[in-house]
Amino acid sequence: MTTGFAALPNSTSCRLANARVPACLVDAASLASDRDGLTLVDIAIGDGVIESILPAGVASLEECPSFDLDGGIVLPRLVDVHTHLDKGHIWPRRRNPDGSFMGALSSVAADRETNWTTRDVRSRMEFGLRCAFAHGTSAIRTHIDSLGPQIGISWPVLAELRAEWAGRIALQGSPLFGIEAVADAAHMRAVTDAVKAHGDRLLGCVTYMIPELEAALDTIFRIAMENGFDLDFHVDESNDPAARSLESIADAALRHRFSGRILAGHCCSLALQQPTDEARILAKVAEAGIAVVSLPMCNMYLQDRQAGRTPRWRGVTALHELKAAGVPVMIASDNTRDPFYAYGDLDLVEVLREGTRILQLDHSDRDWAAAIATTPAALMGLPDHGRLGVGGPADLILTRARDWIEFFARPQAERTVLISGKAIDRTLPDYRELDHLMSTDA
Known part of the structure; x- marks a missing residue:
């Protein structure tokens, strides 16, 4: 198992271990939450879809690439x-x-x-x-x-x-x-x-x-x-x-x-x-x-x-x-x-x-x-968005923050964004790309 963000998912099937997720965003009523409303889970992803969300440590994580998030908060996109x-x-x-x-x-x-x-x-x-x-x-x-x-x-x-x-x-x-x-x-x-x-x-x-x-x-x-x-x-x-x-x-x-x-x-x-x-x-x-x-x-x-x-x-x-x-x-x-x-x-x-x-x-x-x-x-009539649910897309935001205080204390600039389980390129566009539209006489 890979610990932390030293390596990132490069396929659409993997396991994310020890992910801390907001209980209010998870379609799993049986998960208990802590005083911050967060719950520690393992997320199984197969072919870009969330296959399971289980309490951390319940299921085996050996059958495919696994990444230990060490309690980092995970959000849906x-x-x-x-x-x-x-x-x-x-x-x-x-x-x-x-x-x-x-x-x-x-x-x-x-x-x-x-x-x-x-x-x-x-x-x-x-x-x-x-x-x-x-x-x-x-x-x-x-x-x-x-x-x-x-x-x-x-x-x-x-x-x-x-x-x-x-x-x-x-x-x-x-x-x-x-x-x-x-x-x-x-x-x-x-x-x-x-x-x-x-x-x-x-x-x-x-x-x-x-x-x-x-x-x-x-x-x-x-x-x-x-x-x-x-x-x-x-x-x-x-x-x-x-x-x-x-x-x-x-x-x-x-x-x-x-x-x-x-x-x-x-x-x-x-x-x-x-x-x-x-x-x-x-x-x-x-x-x-x-x-x-x-x-x-x-x-x-x-x-x-x-x-x-x-x-x-x-x-x-x-x-x-x-x-x-x-x-x-x-x-x-x-x-x-x-x-x-x-x-x-x-x-x-x-x-x-x-x-x-x-x-x-x-x-x-x-x-x-x-x-x-x-x-x-x-x-907006988009039931598959903004939630973590079995059968839903593995569209996720991974952070290193382990509670809301850590999350809000920093901008989370090092977050990882997954679409269908794969990390995307998070390079932001340069404002210089718009320079040709900006007249100085306005």
Whole structure:
């Protein structure tokens, strides 16, 4: 038996001994877990498929190549349910002038108007996919800016990349535009047609408090129901307690008896509600079956930013309270190297690591790993992703960390990613590859 990572699997059949896995991600109810929610197992892989997950030391490991992971944490490849691949990596040519939300909106709008050709969007989206793949992501949902001529540019690119990346990353797309555009019937026809032709039966928009909000939500719910679409909203990305469009979405879902999946992203202002208002909204969200994804790194970057003033809150939603109310909760990457978030690399290990700090997920439930794995996979309709199960693909992330403290203390840059039991090349793309797209006059 080989100890540690001195040698890595080079075939699709092997045994991984003494792997420490999150019990919440394993399809094996009989496995006992420790105080961190981790359990020590041996994983048998045959022809790229997980053949067994058994308590460590129970089965013989001599019949094929075996690797002793010495208690290192093993995760399934992970699921990123909220990203913006089409915006990614434009920072060098279009910075956020002041780090504010409005600064991000105006900078992205100007860059989209000037630069978002088929070649540009495709190059940047593919760069992002290469980063996510190297870090160990198996599925991504990206929002696609869907305004005017951009609809005809970005959606065909998404369809091409989805086909090209099949088997490496499952790629979904959801349209993105402001809620006021719902009143434009021609726009909604164009978006609906693009989703039907190139998309994944998803519809969505950015919601905020406008006088026509209820009517606009009725329209978008009606279109979704007529076409069998699920819904994915950007919601209340604000520190204004009066921003309560999440409650309006829940009301609309209940009013229409909507049976599809609904995901609400951000929901920042929920954390600033008075207790009675928060309780009412949480109850409606749970009753409506809405799931919520928090984007901790991006929202801490944007929210409560004022020049010369230290921020007073972290910008994130009431994730613990949502979870306690029975709402499925997730965290995700959001933006990368663009005016909405200057940093990031579509690395869900980083998202969980930083999300644990920002949202104080420690000293809490032991199943938060599900927020970047099984929970978003279920929301995306991908039951084989984000979990460790017999008969499932041996798509794994191997680390040397033996508990969550070791895991979060370092970036896990030396992790190994397996697909069908074989280690992949984790070399990240060089930012210089995008230099030809970055004009200095923007």
